[in-house]
Amino acid sequence: MEPVTRVSGSAYPWGQKNVDTDVIIPAHWLKTIKRSGLGRGAFETVRSAPGNIFDDPRYAGSPILIAGDNFGCGSSREHAAWALADMGVRAVIAPSFSDIFSGNAFKNGIVAVVLPQEAIDRLLVVATDQPVTIDLETMTVTTPFQGRFTFTLDPFRRRCLMEGLDEVGLTLSKDTAISKFEEAMHQQRPWIDQRSGNAGIAVEGAGRT
The missing domain is CATH 3.20.19.10 (Aconitase, domain 4)
Structure with a gap:
């Protein structure tokens, strides 16, 4: 825009x-x-x-x-x-x-x-x-x-x-803040982050006794 x-x-x-x-x-x-x-x-x-x-x-x-x-x-x-x-x-x-x-x-x-x-x-x-x-x-x-x-x-x-700024431009203007938030979430809750590889492990072992 x-x-x-x-x-x-x-x-x-x-x-x-x-x-x-x-x-x-x-x-x-x-x-x-x-x-x-x-x-x-x-x-x-x-x-x-x-x-x-x-x-x-x-x-x-x-x-x-x-x-x-x-x-x-x-x-x-x-x-x-x-x-x-x-x-x-x-x-x-x-x-x-x-x-x-x-x-x-x-x-x-x-x-x-x-x-x-x-x-x-x-x-x-x-x-x-x-x-x-x-x-x-x-x-x-x-x-x-x-x-x-x-x-x-x-x-x-x-x-x-x-x-x-339209909706896309407004979102992109917050790119730094979004990246920082995603990195913090990766550090605090790695089990929900696909980058850690833990998500697949958790699912794979979910049915074991």
């Missing part, structure tokens, strides 16, 4: 409320276990309407999506986060998120920023023709018009996003 400390650029000023994961990526796209290629199916039903925001050339490739309340509700499909990432979205700003979607977004390097509706309303106006910047160092969302909105983020998630 790539580190994320700052996301800046144009933003889709959508603002739609109660966007469920079936809208983000329809069910017939879920036949793959690959994370790539799903961007083509992202918001397919929305894109079927002429003049939709996702096909507007002004916002092509925008790294930020501004949405409404309860974004990512519905099923728990991680494909929703995969689809957003594949279409280039690195952050979503909304008044609230589904807990499951928020977790899936975090695990896939997407920043889920929660701001009050008043801030969302302002950003929806600004984003029509101006860039938006999300900074995880200062925990702020800023605009060229001196707009500045602070947000909070779970410290653990913030650290993982900024250091680019």
